[in-house]
Amino acid sequence: MISLKSALAKPFAKRIYKNIQKWALNPVETQEKVFQNLISSAKSTVFGKDHDFVNINCYDDFVKRVPIRDYEALKPYVEKVVAGGHNILWKGKPIYFAKTSGTTSGSKYIPITKESMPAHVEAARNAILMYIHETGNSKFVDGKMIFLQGSPILKEQNGIQLGRLSGIVAHYVPKYLQKNRLPSWETNCIEDWETKVDAIVEETLPENMTIISGIPSWVQMYFEKLQQKTGEKIGDIFKNFNLFIFGGVNYEPYRAKFESLIGRRVDSIELYPASEGFFAFQDVQNKKGMLLQLNSGIFYEFVKTESFFDENPKRITVKDVEIGVNYVMIISTNAGLWSYNIGDTVQFTSTQPYRVIVSGRIKHFISAFGEHVIGKEVEQAMQEALLNSNVSVSEFTVAPQINPKEGLPYHEWFIEFEKEPEDILGLAEKIDESLQKQNSYYFDLIEGKVLQTLKITKVEKGGFQNYMKSIGKLGGQNKLPRLSNDRKIVEGFSHKSSTK
The missing domain is CATH 3.30.300 (GMP Synthetase; Chain A, domain 3)
Structure with missing residues (x-):
């Protein structure tokens, strides 16, 4: 018997699919709108004044005035925000800082604003809804879902909440999923990872797990501990587990190991989230690449990897990208990052609609x-x-x-x-x-x-x-x-x- 929640998921998924099609099929116009909105919203900020946003009318004007920056180059502005400054990179103050440990800059403080936060939540939700729309499978919404993530405990700095992105997002789980979600708040707050995974094993073993989500290497650790404890395959422990959601790394090197641990193949959805924004998610099962989020308050630029370290590399927008070319992805966002190099390289697998794969790191x-x-x-x-x-x-x-x-x-x-x-x-x-x-x-x-x-x-x-x-x-x-x-x-x- 189909539950009410499962039945309602399908029409909701259809509605979201139609909304996504509207912008996915009009990519250049969508990005132009995002660009104009970002510039007009930030004209009166310190950054906007320093870079003459008032006189930016088109992308070429922007390229002339705003250089590509990494975190180190943007740091003087970020430090003013961290110190409690208003209207520095974006209007007002951020509502959060996602704190990340950078490989070159020590701790990074990535701003998240009230305008940028919804995209982090909606993109993850939409990835699941697109899967429901495509496959017609919505039974899993009645089971338990686990998201292996960082601690949701946040600190405060000058009136701004500070924590890991996954911990911040934990505060935004929709009400209709709260009862289905594991681990418990107490377990999620455990800082030591091995202790936390042991506690997650104990909590999830008796449950009807239908979705498991996390970075493959850490989910593998969870699976191995489950198997050590029970001597059973994961697919036998959780008979209704049929959807694995992952992000952060390529799943393919882990796939054979996962299928051996699970004992069968399960569908998977790839996500491309980062503290700086939620950039893409897998929108169909049988096509390579993830749908680039063009309507999420992020304006994208791309530079060919081979020329990135040149003195004045050519910057292009989605309009001019080619399939199969390795690009450094540059972003400007409604959290106040401007022509910001997140360090990732991507390749397009499709331009109708725009789908990408993460090909590596510019430093890796x-x-x-x-x-x-x-x-x-x-x-x-x-x-x-x-x-x-x-x-x-x-x-x-x-x-x-x-x-x-x-x-x-x-x-x-x-x-x-x-x-x-x-x-x-x-x-x-x-x-x-x-x-x-x-x-x-x-x-x-x-x-x-x-x-x-x-x-x-x-x-x-x-x-x-x-x-x-x-x-x-x-x-x-x-x-x-x-x-x-x-x-x-x-x-x-x-x-x-x-x-x-």
Whole structure:
């Protein structure tokens, strides 16, 4: 028997689908409206006056007056906001700061305003509603849903609430979902991640879990603890669990491991949230990429990755992007971020409508020899190498080895196996072939005997989790970079690894 909540979800989903179609099918006009609204709203702010917003009438005017900035460059303005200033980056004061731990700037304070907050909540809701509209499956709304996230405890600084984004969003769960939502408030407030996951296992075991959501690596930890406790597959523990919602990292490297833990395939929805804004979500099951949120108070610019570090790189809007090109994504928002580089690189998989995949981080690449290998390429190489094999990988990261004891330099792949290959050299060969196919610079360096083919270093079980714990980044929204241009990360755990 269909419940009232399940029955009402379908017409609601249809209405949201129609609303989304309106702006998704008119992308350029939608973005132009967002742009004009942002400029007119911020004319009287300190930033608006400093950058002559009064005389900005079109995008070209904006490019001339507002340079691309990262957090460090925007920091003088942010500090004024943190100190309690009004009308600095956006009108009035923010209602929250999402506090994040930056890799280069220490703690970052990302403003969230009363205008920007609704988009964080609505985009996550709309992703689920688009899934209901597409599949007709709404039964899961009657079951329990778990969102693995940071603590909802907020602090206050000069009248502004401060916390992690996932903790802030926890305060906005719609009333109709409150009874369905786990973990409990008390469990969610536990700071130590391992203690928290143990408590979540106890709370969820007796429940009818239908949706599980979180960053794949941390959900995997939850699944493993459930399995250790019961000896059962997750799909047998939670018979009605059929939807996994994730964001933050590519799911594909984890998929085989998840299906083994669950015991069957489940549908998944990918989200692209960040403290700076909710940028995209997967709107259909059978197409690659996530629908770019063009109507959420965010104006997007794009710069080709290869020219990003040039003195004056060309900036373009959605109107001029091409499919398959690697772009640095730049945002201006109704939270007061202006031509802000969030550090992510994206590729478009479609322009009708605009869908993107996250291809990596502008700072997370390997170009020790001019090869410019990006996150998407190493993930795809791993995926292709594991295809039709019984090898299973828990986690991996890649670093250059510039000064080997013997022979030419190479890329070193640090891999924690769930199920090890019988032929580790054969696996390395397959990964390398895929990487050479995808990246012509890497191919040329191998061919020209500048680099030797990659080598795999096995990381002991739990090695990556132990590393994240040792740097105080276990759980929450923290994730391990797929690759880096130096050996700082791998030096943290490589002494515990064994090379084959």
